[in-house]
Amino acid sequence: MSYEVISETASFGGVQGYYKHTAETLKCDMRFSVYMPPQAQEGKVPVLWYLSGLTCTEDNATVKAGFQRVASELGLMIICPDTSPRGEGVPNVEEYDFGQGAGFYVDATEKPWAEHFKMYSYITKELPSVIAANFAAADMEKQGITGHSMGGHGALTLFLKNQDVYKSVSAFSPIVAPMKCPWGQKALPGYLGDNPNVWAEYDACALLRKLGSVDTEILIDQGLADNFMEGQLKPELFEDACEATGQQLKLRRHEGYDHGYFFIATFMEDHLRHHAGVLTA
Numbered sequence: 001m002s003y004e005v006i007s008e009t010a011s012f013g014g015v016q017g018y019y020k021h022t023a024e025t026l027k028c029d030m031r032f033s034v035y036m037p038p039q040a041q042e043g044k045v046p047v048l049w050y051l052s053g054l055t056c057t058e059d060n061a062t063v064k065a066g067f068q069r070v071a072s073e074l075g076l077m078i079i080c081p082d083t084s085p086r087g088e089g090v091p092n093v094e095e096y097d098f099g100q101g102a103g104f105y106v107d108a109t110e111k112p113w114a115e116h117f118k119m120y121s122y123i124t125k126e127l128p129s130v131i132a133a134n135f136a137a138a139d140m141e142k143q144g145i146t147g148h149s150m151g152g153h154g155a156l157t158l159f160l161k162n163q164d165v166y167k168s169v170s171a172f173s174p175i176v177a178p179m180k181c182p183w184g185q186k187a188l189p190g191y192l193g194d195n196p197n198v199w200a201e202y203d204a205c206a207l208l209r210k211l212g213s214v215d216t217e218i219l220i221d222q223g224l225a226d227n228f229m230e231g232q233l234k235p236e237l238f239e240d241a242c243e244a245t246g247q248q249l250k251l252r253r254h255e256g257y258d259h260g261y262f263f264i265a266t267f268m269e270d271h272l273r274h275h276a277g278v279l280t281a
Contacts, residue, residue, distance in 0.1 A: 051123070169219075218249050
């Protein structure tokens with residue numbers, strides 16, 4: 001469970017760090033970032049996981065989302081993992097929406113991906129173990145999860161399948177129904193094979209209809225100038241699933257906002273306060 005410090009620097013009274021470790025689950029070295037708020041110097045603090053989207057790394061939200069100021073105020077530890085295994089020997093393709101940078105937070109079963117692409121297990125098991133072993137201030141009894149696009153898909157599906165672990169959830173412009181959009185229709189068979197029942201285990205709409213509603217409200221923000229909204233994201237499908245199951249959903253649509261980090265930075269504070277309201281209650 002050892003790790004290497006890449007860098008640590010003061011930020012809003014806390015510490016923004018970058019770290020690296022050898023991930024047994026993924027059979028490669030992995031980087032991640034952790035923001036430790038100033039409250040971490042005095043005791044345990046809640047943990048919020050941020051899962052990034054296609055082509056992204058641990059750096060995107062850490063640099064662009066602007067979460068440090070509000071996380072410092074609220075006393076939230078923010079963890080940003082990478083989006084896939086990487087490095088020499090890890091399979092890859094030319095396309096941006098499959099392979100390295102596009103792990104889709106699944107445990108692959110198909111060759112050649114199965115050996116390395118176990119992002120579901122990495123995010124839910126191995127990396128939390130590294131955090132618990134090395135960051136004493138992390139309160140692993142108070143974890144929330146959020147993410148953007150592919151990472152929003154990851155946040156919703158991981159939350160629904162691990163409600164004993166995650167107490168709060170939100171997403172920015174998530175892929176809510178990968179079985180019904182081109183990104184998912186490429187990734188799910190590619191990583192998981194031809195069985196739609198297996199795909200459904202990584203589809204937020206299908207999971208919600210299967211598992212039923214949860215006690216906490218789900219927050220989703222979606223930009224109406226997002227070029228991916230109609231073809232890939234389809235927020236109305238999750239809206240329908242929530243209505244069918246009685247799930248509390250706050251789905252906010254915003255004129256003029258696209259799929260990028262200006263949008264995310266605008267509403268990040270709302271998401272942090274949403275999580276803090278649950279995790280510190």
